[in-house]
Amino acid sequence: MIWSGRRWTLRESRKRQPWPIKAWINHLAKPSPQIIDLLESDKLLTHRGIIGELACGNFEKRTQFLSDLKLLKFGADGVDDENLSMIEKHSLLGLGLGWMDCQLLASALVDGSALLTFDKALKTACQHVGVILL
Numbered sequence: 001m002i003w004s005g006r007r008w009t010l011r012e013s014r015k016r017q018p019w020p021i022k023a024w025i026n027h028l029a030k031p032s033p034q035i036i037d038l039l040e041s042d043k044l045l046t047h048r049g050i051i052g053e054l055a056c057g058n059f060e061k062r063t064q065f066l067s068d069l070k071l072l073k074f075g076a077d078g079v080d081d082e083n084l085s086m087i088e089k090h091s092l093l094g095l096g097l098g099w100m101d102c103q104l105l106a107s108a109l110v111d112g113s114a115l116l117t118f119d120k121a122l123k124t125a126c127q128h129v130g131v132i133l134l
Contacts, residue, residue, distance in 0.1 A: 020104055020117045021053045024069075028059055034116070034134070045113065046072045049103045075107035082106065090129045096121035105131060 027035045038044040051069055059065070083106050087093055092102065101122045108115045114132035117123055126133050 020115070020119070020122070021050055021100070022118045023116050024050065024054060025057070025059075026118075028065070044072060045075045045111070046070075047075045047104055047107055048077060049100050053100060075104075075113065076110035077103075077107070086129075090125075092125055092128070095125060097125055101125070105129065 023032070023035065026032060035044070046069055051066060054069070055066055083099075083102050086106050086109070087097075087102055092105075097105075101119065104115060104117075105122070105125055107113075108126070108131045109129060114134045115122075115126055116134040117126070123133060125131075
């Protein structure tokens with residue numbers, strides 16, 4: 001289960017979307033209607049790297065939130081060599097992307113899922129490689 005801002009929820013679904021770290025941080029500070037809708041319609045997935053990044057943070061209900069986040073379906077975990085190849089293949093070097101950005105981008109490419117981000121560099125990369133932005 002996961003807190004949607006109104007209630008705890010978790011359901012099975014065929015199509016889920018990965019959400020970068022900033023989206024979750026914003027949602028924790030002020031519940032996002034977009035995240036709530038995706039949670040309630042079971043169209044949300046997460047990534048192990050996002051859980052790891054959030055685990056480094058200090059926020060209210062952290063332990064419960066991280067436990068609940070682990071209950072969501074996970075996006076594809078790219079192998080380091082595959083992610084490095086993606087960076088080269090799509091000329092993503094020097095665009096201001098970090099390794100976690102590339103992990104999320106590769107996951108969205110493999111899963112064919114959309115991505116929500118507030119990061120300009122990641123938005124540009126999504127458009128460059130054909131990942132749909134929410």
